[in-house]
Amino acid sequence: xxxxxxxxxxxxxxxxxKLLEEAKIENKDCExxxxxxxxxxxxYSSNVERDDRNGYNIKEKINLKELV
Amino acid sequence: MATYEEFLENHSxxxxxxxxxxxxxxxxxxxxxxxISDDLDKYIDLPSKAPNLNTIAISENGNQDxxxxxxxxxxxxxxxxxxxxxxxxxxxxxxxLQGEEIIESIIKEMDDKWTKKQKVSYVHYxxxxxxxxxxxxVFDGKDFNTALNKRSMWKSLTKGLNVCNGITSxxxxxxxxIGVDSxxxxxxxxxxxxxxxxxxxxxxxxTWDLSSSLYQGKPQYFGLTYKELREKEKGISExxxxxxxxENVVKIDDKELRDIYKSIGITDENGNFKMPIYHEIxxxxxxxxxxxxEKLNAFLKMFTEKFQKEATHLSETREILEYSMITLGIDxxxxxxxxxxxxxDKNNQKKILALHIGEKELENTMHILNLETxxxxxxxxxxxxxxxxxxxxxxxxxxxKKYIKENELEENVDKDREE
Numbered sequence: 223x224x225x226x227x228x229x230x231x232x233x234x235x236x237x238x239x240k241l242l243e244e245a246k247i248e249n250k251d252c253e254x255x256x257x258x259x260x261x262x263x264x265x266y267s268s269n270v271e272r273d274d275r276n277g278y279n280i281k282e283k284i285n286l287k288e289l290v
Numbered sequence: 291m292a293t294y295e296e297f298l299e300n301h302s303x304x305x306x307x308x309x310x311x312x313x314x315x316x317x318x319x320x321x322x323x324x325x326i327s328d329d330l331d332k333y334i335d336l337p338s339k340a341p342n343l344n345t346i347a348i349s350e351n352g353n354q355d356x357x358x359x360x361x362x363x364x365x366x367x368x369x370x371x372x373x374x375x376x377x378x379x380x381x382x383x384x385x386x387l388q389g390e391e392i393i394e395s396i397i398k399e400m401d402d403k404w405t406k407k408q409k410v411s412y413v414h415y416x417x418x419x420x421x422x423x424x425x426x427x428v429f430d431g432k433d434f435n436t437a438l439n440k441r442s443m444w445k446s447l448t449k450g451l452n453v454c455n456g457i458t459s460x461x462x463x464x465x466x467x468i469g470v471d472s473x474x475x476x477x478x479x480x481x482x483x484x485x486x487x488x489x490x491x492x493x494x495x496x497t498w499d500l501s502s503s504l505y506q507g508k509p510q511y512f513g514l515t516y517k518e519l520r521e522k523e524k525g526i527s528e529x530x531x532x533x534x535x536x537e538n539v540v541k542i543d544d545k546e547l548r549d550i551y552k553s554i555g556i557t558d559e560n561g562n563f564k565m566p567i568y569h570e571i572x573x574x575x576x577x578x579x580x581x582x583x584e585k586l587n588a589f590l591k592m593f594t595e596k597f598q599k600e601a602t603h604l605s606e607t608r609e610i611l612e613y614s615m616i617t618l619g620i621d622x623x624x625x626x627x628x629x630x631x632x633x634x635d636k637n638n639q640k641k642i643l644a645l646h647i648g649e650k651e652l653e654n655t656m657h658i659l660n661l662e663t664x665x666x667x668x669x670x671x672x673x674x675x676x677x678x679x680x681x682x683x684x685x686x687x688x689x690x691k692k693y694i695k696e697n698e699l700e701e702n703v704d705k706d707r708e709e
Contacts, residue, residue: 226321226377281498281609282526283625286568286617289507 294333297324306340309333310347311363313356319377322347330359337366346383347374350443350459354397354467361390379442389444392420393464404554406470406487407542410494411550413464414512417457417496418503422603424451450603454497455481461496475536480529482511490540493519495530501606505597506556506564513542567597567610571617582620582649589618590657590666598664604629604643607659611645624648626689630658630678638681644674646690653693 297306301323310322311330318325322345326333337343346367348360364371364383371383381389400412443459446452452460458474458481465472465485472485475493482495495511502509514522516535523530542550548561557563570592579585593614594601601607608627615625626648629641643659645666656674657666669677671694680688 281523283612283616283622286507286565286571286610286613289502289505289510289613290563290565290568 292324294324294326303336303340304342306336307342308345308347309336309340309343311349311356311360313349313352316349316351319347321377330356330363334359334363334366337363337368343367344370345372345374347377348386350375350463351466352463357390357393357467361387373444375443379445381442381445385442385445385448389447392447393460393467396420396464397468400468400554402468406485407492407550408554409468409470410465410472410485410487410492411509411512411556412554413461414494414496414499414509415503415551415556417461418500418505418606420447420450421452421457421460421500422450422504423497423500423605424453457481457497457500458483461494475530475532477529477531482530484536484539487540490538491536492540492542493536495519498529500603501609504600504603504606505567505610507568508563508565509547509551513540513547515539515541567593567614568617570596571614575618582647582651585618586647586652586657589614594664594666601659601664602661604641604659608643611643615645615647620647620649628680628689630680631682633677633679636682642678644678646693648693656690 306323308322308324310318310325311333312318312325312327314327316327318327346360346364349356352360364373364386367383369383373381373383373386396413396416400409404412441452441456441459443452443456443463446456447460455474455476461483462472462474470485470487472483474481475484480497482493482497485492485494492513493516494509494513496503498511499509501507511519511522516530516532516539518541519530548557551557551563552559552561571589574585574588574592577588579588593611597607600610608629612622612625612627616622624647626646628644628646630644631638631641645657645659646655647653654671655668656671657668658674660667671690675688675690675694
């Protein structure tokens with residue numbers, strides 16, 4: 223089990239490090255990374271807290287009345 | 291991997307370290323000592339006979355009986371037993387049992403006789419109360435196990451944090467236990483759910499509805515057709531784009547949505563969602579204020595007094611705070627929120643919610659949500675810029691820079707360089 227963990231750790235750690243460097247470039251599509259299954263996706267916004275990564279939403283600001 | 295009988299042909303029970311319990315239609319992952327899918331109950335006493343058993347692998351697609359067995363089995367194990375599902379998600383036995391308690395309590399809140407639409411509606415709404423969106427921002431590649439562990443379904447229920455694929459896993463698991471089949475829809479960057487209900491398939495996105503659910507508002511991403519979903523995010527996001535959109539999708543219109551949520555006790559008797567924060571803002575709006583700062587202060591005070599539990603769900607609170615500003619009458623283009631980090635926080639460990647209003651009298655102040663004191667701290671913008679920054683991966687110029695005079699900005703940049 224440990225060998226499997228190490229295998230994944232190395233695999234993803236290497237790729238994640240590579241991904242980070244590319245992710246720092248604004249508006250990178252990260253097509254290669256998406257094909258490999260990574261979710262970082264900075265196309266619409268370089269605000270990493272508000273981008274499509276991991277499914278976080280970018281939504282229009284609305285009046286709370288619409289939620290009543 | 292072997293069956294229990296095969297294992298015992300060449301080993302004693304002292305050699306048994308890992309065991310996998312599967313549902314009948316599932317395939318073994320081949321890495322555990324023993325894999326069992328039939329007559330689970332006859333193994334309930336195994337922990338007392340296998341003293342070195344330390345890992346239990348389980349299915350995430352079990353039914354009620356299956357998890358009842360697993361709970362009882364785990365209770366018979368050593369306290370330090372580890373658990374695993376899908377090979378890579380880990381948790382302790384204790385975390386599993388705590389997660390199970392939460393799941394079982396949700397199921398008890400539901401009525402067996404509810405329709406599938408009602409059940410899906412309830413579980414969808416419940417996610418807002420249970421989980422806060424927690425993006426994997428530790429992207430330096432170092433915390434691989436941490437990132438995955440955060441998404442571990444049972445573990446995340448105890449921590450109250452997850453992201454879209456974890457949230458859909460939780461929903462799918464609960465729905466399976468109460469007789470509703472569902473599957474995850476994935477656009478590659480986002481996961482949401484498709485459930486089999488009366489008349490067809492229902493699309494739902496509990497992740498995108500976390501804010502509205504948490505603050506008791508109307509779900510915005512429930513029962514839409516695929517076309518409607520895509521239309522809603524047009525020009526903003528591709529999160530729901532699918533190569534093969536689902537077929538036979540049922541549409542839940544506004545009336546039916548309100549009827550369903552009324553029937554399961556979420557709305558008031560008129561089918562209106564309770565949304566208490568909206569009503570509190572209406573009270574503020576109905577009063578006369580000397581200036582906008584006074585009005586904003588009133589809102590912030592009200593918010594930290596009445597929404598303390600919700601405030602700890604930072605991602606959702608961020609969204610609702612923005613909507614609140616608009617509801618207070620502030621131009622949406624002048625409302626900005628950001629997660630910021632203290633400049634000493636090199637690894638972006640502690641995110642802090644900052645709110646800024648670009649109106650003339652308010653533009654020199656940043657409001658920061660302090661969860662320890664449950665207050666909004668006001669900090670002068672130049673001072674804020676000295677102390678805080680955006681995420682290390684964020685290469686854009688922080689929005690607040692434009693409100694700081696040039697010479698003051700240069701001072702802060704010089705200071706950053708020195709550091």
